[in-house]
Amino acid sequence: MSTTPGGLPPASAGLAEHGHNPDAGGHFGRYGGRFMPEALIAAVDEVAAEYDKARHDPEFLAELDRLQRDYAGRPSPVTDARRLSEHAGGARVLLKREDLNHTGSHKINNVLGQALLTKRMGKTRVIAETGAGQHGVATATAAALLGLDCVVYMGEVDTERQALNVARMRLLGAEVVPVTTGSRTLKDALNEAYRDWVASVEHTHYVLGTAAGPHPFPMMVRDFHRVIGLEARAQVLEQYGRLPDAVLACVGGGSNAIGIFHPFLDDTAVRLVGCEAAGDGVDTGRHAASITGGSVGALHGALTYVLQDEDGQTIESHSISAGLDYPGVGPEHSFLRDVGRAEYVPVTDAEAMDAFRLLCRTEGIIPAIESAHAVAGAVRLGRELGPDATLLVNLSGRGDKDVDTAARWFDVVDPASLPTEEPPADDAGAGEREL
Amino acid sequence: MTVTQPGGSTGLTVLDEVFTTARAESRAALIAYLPAGYPTVAGSTGLLTQALDAGADLVEVGLPYSDPVLDGPVIQHAVDTALRGGVRVRDTLSVVETLAARGGRAVVMTYWNPVLRYGPEAFARDLAAAGGLGVITPDLVPDEEHGWLAATEAHGIAPIFLIAPSSTEQRIASTTAVTRGFLYAASTMGVTGARDAVSDTARTLVERARRHTDLPVGVGLGVRSGGQAAEVASFADGVIVGSALVSAAEHGRAAVARLTSELAAGVRGNHTGR
Ligand SMILES: Cc1ncc(COP(=O)(O)O)c(C=O)c1O
Numbered sequence: 163m164s165t166t167p168g169g170l171p172p173a174s175a176g177l178a179e180h181g182h183n184p185d186a187g188g189h190f191g192r193y194g195g196r197f198m199p200e201a202l203i204a205a206v207d208e209v210a211a212e213y214d215k216a217r218h219d220p221e222f223l224a225e226l227d228r229l230q231r232d233y234a235g236r237p238s239p240v241t242d243a244r245r246l247s248e249h250a251g252g253a254r255v256l257l258k259r260e261d262l263n264h265t266g267s268h269k270i271n272n273v274l275g276q277a278l279l280t281k282r283m284g285k286t287r288v289i290a291e292t293g294a295g296q297h298g299v300a301t302a303t304a305a306a307l308l309g310l311d312c313v314v315y316m317g318e319v320d321t322e323r324q325a326l327n328v329a330r331m332r333l334l335g336a337e338v339v340p341v342t343t344g345s346r347t348l349k350d351a352l353n354e355a356y357r358d359w360v361a362s363v364e365h366t367h368y369v370l371g372t373a374a375g376p377h378p379f380p381m382m383v384r385d386f387h388r389v390i391g392l393e394a395r396a397q398v399l400e401q402y403g404r405l406p407d408a409v410l411a412c413v414g415g416g417s418n419a420i421g422i423f424h425p426f427l428d429d430t431a432v433r434l435v436g437c438e439a440a441g442d443g444v445d446t447g448r449h450a451a452s453i454t455g456g457s458v459g460a461l462h463g464a465l466t467y468v469l470q471d472e473d474g475q476t477i478e479s480h481s482i483s484a485g486l487d488y489p490g491v492g493p494e495h496s497f498l499r500d501v502g503r504a505e506y507v508p509v510t511d512a513e514a515m516d517a518f519r520l521l522c523r524t525e526g527i528i529p530a531i532e533s534a535h536a537v538a539g540a541v542r543l544g545r546e547l548g549p550d551a552t553l554l555v556n557l558s559g560r561g562d563k564d565v566d567t568a569a570r571w572f573d574v575v576d577p578a579s580l581p582t583e584e585p586p587a588d589d590a591g592a593g594e595r596e597l
Numbered sequence: 598m599t600v601t602q603p604g605g606s607t608g609l610t611v612l613d614e615v616f617t618t619a620r621a622e623s624r625a626a627l628i629a630y631l632p633a634g635y636p637t638v639a640g641s642t643g644l645l646t647q648a649l650d651a652g653a654d655l656v657e658v659g660l661p662y663s664d665p666v667l668d669g670p671v672i673q674h675a676v677d678t679a680l681r682g683g684v685r686v687r688d689t690l691s692v693v694e695t696l697a698a699r700g701g702r703a704v705v706m707t708y709w710n711p712v713l714r715y716g717p718e719a720f721a722r723d724l725a726a727a728g729g730l731g732v733i734t735p736d737l738v739p740d741e742e743h744g745w746l747a748a749t750e751a752h753g754i755a756p757i758f759l760i761a762p763s764s765t766e767q768r769i770a771s772t773t774a775v776t777r778g779f780l781y782a783a784s785t786m787g788v789t790g791a792r793d794a795v796s797d798t799a800r801t802l803v804e805r806a807r808r809h810t811d812l813p814v815g816v817g818l819g820v821r822s823g824g825q826a827a828e829v830a831s832f833a834d835g836v837i838v839g840s841a842l843v844s845a846a847e848h849g850r851a852a853v854a855r856l857t858s859e860l861a862a863g864v865r866g867n868h869t870g871r
Contacts, residue, residue, distance in 0.1 A: 196741060197741055203738060460710045461664065
């Protein structure tokens with residue numbers, strides 16, 4: 163294993179044995195598994211076998227560590243958010259700065275791993291689904307770096323609200339395919355990626371962007387992201403001489419959350435809090451809180467909590483955050499929720515945008531709207547626990563991509579100067595939204 | 598409890614008859630897919646009836662699902678239309694019931710989550726009671742069957758699984774071991790949709806399957822013409838046609854009848870070009 167600045171655990175440490183694996187079929191308790199067409203079973207078997215070899219191959223691990231360090235910029239720092247703390251009941255709020263990674267989010271951790279795996283499997287093309295565009299940008303980036311063809315599927319709604327990232331992907335040489343079926347968001351992008359993969363699997367690897375889908379993706383994507391928690395745990399211990407009282411992260415499919423939670427699983431005094439996107443509020447039905455407001459079903463390859471109606475039809479999710487706008491969640495989160503090791507709380511669009519503004523104004527950090535959900539969760543929990551508490555928040559990404567959405571929400575620019583879409587309709591809320 | 602069909606047989610034995618009859622006539626069986634609720638529930642019953650009357654030996658009644666990852670644009674569109682029209686799981690069961698009541702033979706084709714939500718045991722029970730003969734589950738592999746085999750067996754209906762060109766010998770063996778009624782061989786690596794040519798992989802896949810099982814093998818994905826049906830019928834026991842019929846359905850019952858007759862001639866080796 164190579165060394166990293168500050169003697170922190172390298173990315174490859176995330177792939178080492180840790181005793182929290184699913185069974186051979188990819189089940190975390192009753193969740194996970196492989197609810198998918200037979201045609202793709204051989205492909206996921208190949209990925210699982212290759213990943214198993216790679217995680218024990220010193221050369222692969224060294225290359226992953228080199229890219230993570232010299233290319234992506236790991237380790238990422240932990241920032242003590244002192245002015246934010248004043249708004250969080252005086253609790254110490256520590257931000258794990260995944261927003262500072264190359265490409266601007268945690269997504270690069272997983273993508274570098276899977277892109278290297280693609281090369282190992284001798285495949286020449288990668289496909290990806292993306293919501294916020296961060297995973298698509300990361301995949302396009304790694305494809306450029308490693309000389310792979312790249313096609314990214316993105317719901318048409320998301321191509322509009324995350325237009326900056328569409329441009330980034332195209333600049334990086336990827337083909338972006340707007341998906342016009344269903345709700346035209348992340349879930350439909352996943353459907354389309356599966357349809358591509360079943361016909362292209364011979365030369366194509368599907369770089370799934372979150373810790374969901376069929377085995378081995380939930381386990382493998384988690385392992386590539388475990389470096390977040392491994393670093394943060396060591397950083398907090400070393401700088402503050404203690405573990406945090408709680409670790410918070412936003413949960414879409416759940417990759418940044420499982421990455422930071424996982425190395426704390428055995429620290430049973432540390433609360434693990436996943437912040438789900440509650441959209442207009444869980445009781446309105448317009449939300450994306452799969453665990454808080456969903457039920458158990460099979461979606462996109464795994465048994466897990468999903469938003470579904472009484473016939474098992476997927477219900478469209480709603481969130482201001484494209485990256486959280488997904489009606490399912492990774493199976494390990496469903497398991498952690500059921501065994502009570504992690505808790506999942508809803509954060510509405512309005513709460514997330516308040517936290518977004520707060521972080522901009524108190525710390526000079528413009529977060530991704532996804533990450534703002536975790537910040538909101540921390541502000542709430544800090545007020546509950548008070549000044550003795552130490553909270554570790556995964557700041558999973560930066561907010562450049564969200565400037566348009568935020569400008570509309572807060573009414574900071576002349577709406578006529580913005581492309582498409584109307585500014586938020588309810589005038590009553592406009593006062594609150596002033597930046 | 599095993600539901601007894603008219604004549605004292607179960608869904609499983611009726612399904613067997615479909616293939617033994619075809620074999621006795623030295624031909625393949627024609628299996629026609631159309632989704633319930635497209636364009637309406639009554640409309641779909643009419644179209645499926647038309648297919649049966651025009652020569653389909655068996656129909657697959659599609660249960661519309663919001664996330665059909667194994668379907669191409671034609672079926673996606675039809676299913677989307679059905680769902681927007683408000684079709685429910687129980688409508689699919691009632692379509693089967695109507696067809697069965699007039700002697701039609703029907704299985705259901707469904708993604709797994711609607712069955713999971715309904716309750717696999719309850720679904721098997723209610724489908725058997727409606728006169729359905731089996732269930733094709735394109736996104737359920739036997740590894741995840743959790744009680745489904747027991748439920749289908751208890752109610753005398755067939756759990757019908759898929760094999761694909763990418764399936765290993767071991768998986769073909771384990772899948773055929775638990776499949777009843779007939780085996781569904783997905784002819785190509787890809788989603789549903791009419792194709793210009795029958796791929797060689799279909800023939801190879803059927804040959805591979807036969808080394809593991811005596812089950813009838815139906816070939817699906819891509820067949821659209823009498824000529825293609827004849828070609829597939831030369832090596833398979835069943836010719837499954839979906840997207841082409843759904844496209845025909847857009848033009849009404851007469852178009853469905855016309856295509857079905859062409860395909861029915863095809864599976865008998867009589868066809869007029871492609
Ligand atoms: C910055 C950021 N955070 C979080 C997410 C949500 O994904 P996950 O739940 O897999 O971390 C996304 C997804 O696009 C994202 O871009």
